[in-house]
């Protein structure tokens with residue numbers, strides 16, 4: 001069976017948690033596409049060469065989940081040649097046998113417009129910054145500023161900007177507990193299987 005669940009949205013909206021839960025519930029494979037850009041961002045040197053030569057080791061190195069790696073990812077993610085180098089791998093993953101969940105920024109719009117399910121998971125910048133701050137600590141106002149900076153860069157870039165696909169179902173997790181958000185996502189997938 002070929003079945004793709006595309007989950008897009010801004011940082012710290014709950015995409016990762018929902019994606020992992022949906023993949024586990026339905027036995028699908030999961031790809032966190034942000035890790036691809038994070039690995040390119042922290043590799044250093046020429047980002048286009050890094051994207052073209054990305055290895056499993058690059059994807060497994062520690063430190064990819066930090067705020068700094070997120071900012072580095074968002075900078076290299078605005079380079080069209082970097083995005084182009086990562087398309088094929090993501091498409092193959094999305095359409096591989098057995099079902100796949102991909103989460104990122106452009107899965108439903110660019111990588112897999114034919115996805116059987118498209119979700120756009122979002123929440124207010126304040127709520128997302130607060131969640132990130134609970135994980136990383138430090139100055140909450142600074143975390144909010146970084147969230148806003150990354151949103152602006154991801155939504156404002158010319159190539160594959162972050163936006164909901166026209167046919168995406170929007171899940172706003174600002175006032176929704178994680179269990180309720182996961183249940184909502186799973187109900188949508190189950191209805192289309």
Ligand code: C5P
Pocket residue numbers: 011012033034035037038070073074075077103104105106107150154
């Ligand atoms: O989702 P995550 O926070 O790990 O993504 C890090 C950065 O990678 C995002 O801010 C975005 O700039 C970029 N990204 C992207 N397209 C994707 C996934 C991530 O541009 N599909």
